[in-house]
Amino acid sequence: MLRTSTTLAALTAATALTVGAPSRADACGCFAPPDPSVPVVQAGERIVFAHEDGMVTAHIQIQYQGDASEFGWLLPLPSVPEDGLKLGVEELFTQIINTTQPKYRVNLVAGDSCDFNFPGRFAGSASDAQNAPPSEEESGLVVLQDSIGPYDYVVLDASTKDEMFDWLVENGYFIPTGTEDVVQPYIYDGAYFLALKLRKGNDVGDVQPVVLRYKADYAMIPIVLTSVAANPDMGIQVWVLGEHRAIPRNYRHTVLNEEHIDWFNAGANYNDVIIAATNEAKDGQSFVTEYAGTVEPMRGLLDYDGRFGSYEDLKRIDDAIEYLRYLRYNGFAFGGALTTLLQQYFPVPDTLESFAKEDFYNFPDAYLQQYRDANPEAYAAEYRFDAVELTDKLWERIVTPTLEAGELFNKWPKMTRMYTTLSPDEMTRDPVFSFNPSLPDVANEHVATYTYLCDATQDGPQNTPGIFELPDGRRFYLENQAAWTEKNRSSVPYSRRIEFLREEGPPQIEVDNSTDLTQSTAGDSGCACSASETRGSAAASMLVVLGLGVIAVARRRR
Amino acid sequence: MRHAPYFAVLLALAACSGEPPPDPPPPGDSALIVGAGPEDGTAGFIAVEDGVELTLQPGAQGGFHVYVNLRFTEASLSKFGDDNKPLIRRFARRTSNGTLVSRSTHTTTLMPSPDADAMFDTEHSIPVFLCPTPVGVAVADETLILEVEAAADEDDTDPIVDTLEFIPRCPTGDQEQFCRNICFG
Structure with missing residues (x-):
């Protein structure tokens, strides 16, 4: 997919992920603190695919830094999306990242005659780890046009490039230089493009994931189109939900040589290892499976019973403090789209300290009452708001998308997390994902052992x-x-194996580095x-x- | 197609095999025929013979597929219940070495055939995704065998089955080079 902005060079500089143990949004709308035992990876593309009955559902995280007026997003589609465009939620990505995150831990084992006790397990200390609507004559080109949440969107007939691009330019969709050079494979009779831009009055903070559902035999990432706006070694993280373990159909598959992992620093160099290992594959096109197994850890995280309370109750609350309390105690996770939305109704005073701004909605009694009483000059006006309007927006942008995302994990038994990094010159082939019922699960937790020599x-x-x-x-x-x-491991390969994963049968090994790995020295x-x-x-x-x-x-x- | 007893005179509208198209099975038998579909993906069953050359069509976000269509005898319908929606499982393999190159499971809706009595065709042509190919596996210019199973549901262990051998070819024109890049492994 292609984000059309001159500022897209900041793709991988998007919000850093502080990943942690699987956590459930609790009543205060927060998440558990990040787990320091996991490597931090900043991916440029994150997509959750689900595939059933010839339909692909794609939850796509849109990472963007730049001016709202320059925000634009293009995605080629094999068919007109059913139900149009829907909103997704960041929380899906937060939770699924945490749940499936690779973890590198070292068990510390005291020797037989040790007279001291170390903690049985650690993963490096925390300090180590933290080191304008179309006219009638245009309607043949415009297949679908609508708005949802913060977005205006349009699905265009992509039979002809020039006509489509002209329309996009005339209607305020920015197209970055170089797009025309790579877009040709996506232009043909019966092809479609989805174009997205922020609605008037919305800001970059309103950007949230989108969900598309369309007919296709396989899930695919149109990465060739991304190449015009990608950074070197851009991370691509994909989850595929289905009946079986998913595989990269047309990319190689790499099994890491874990000797390169910085085990005693919680795998802090993990992304560098991935870059080096995938670059050992032909054309640098290879995925690493980071997790393959049950979806059970995700079940109920997003859609637990009673979450979000009652629409009818909420829309009747006209007191700001009561309203925010209700959100807090009913599982609304403050941050992202929710905070951006609330700021429109309950603006945070500029004079507050930054920590207080972050806590503003979590502690309405403090900031909308006690602090306000003490600092009336900081608050411009009364917090008057339309509870029905705000509640409608919350249900559209937060509640419904979150519950629908949670439903994914009730429908499919397995999820597979795959990761690679690609530079623009390696983005010559759109990765396609399929399934192989005979492949084993892959754990995301990796445990090594360090046995002390006690004297x-x-x-x-x-x-x-x-x-x-x-x-x-x-x-x-x-x-x-x-x-x-x-x-010094400069001559040691980063890949243990490079292999082909087929849609049936065991892996076909292309490169087996087993004999080139550093052999046991103890x-x-x-x-x-x-x-x-x-x-x-x-x-x-x-x-x-x-x-x-x-x-x-x-x-x-x- | 493996309905030897039923071979006869359906004309292959887009087929290039030169072989006569097969006879349809008698309506009283529960049977399925795999045929081709129009290159624009619209409805329409095209009877073809094994060995037919099918043009790879661009689609699916920069990939290529061929269109097939399915024809069922009226007697088949009782198997699929009132809504005429069989569960279709498709497997395409290279005949040279059996490598699986495409697999899909989906339901489809059957409609009375506009040009054959007591026959029912799939509502739309079905795109069989082939490219990008599994890494290192050529598909274009290779003989593939497509096996189609039509089942009542996931638990149906006695589906109706038919196969079609075909050779996918890259299109000419703007898409030819791109096809060659991603359909030859």
């Missing part, structure tokens, strides 16, 4: 030598935890510690010998 603990846990074991069973002697991060007994894994100092060598001696003694005692 060398004087320098603290992070500086204590140990045996580090990756989930794939490879074992390494480490002089300290930093040695893992600092180790044997099963812990007696094979290699000096090459240490810093090479004599002292380190002594530690190796000493540590192995302890292990050997401990094993003989069993």
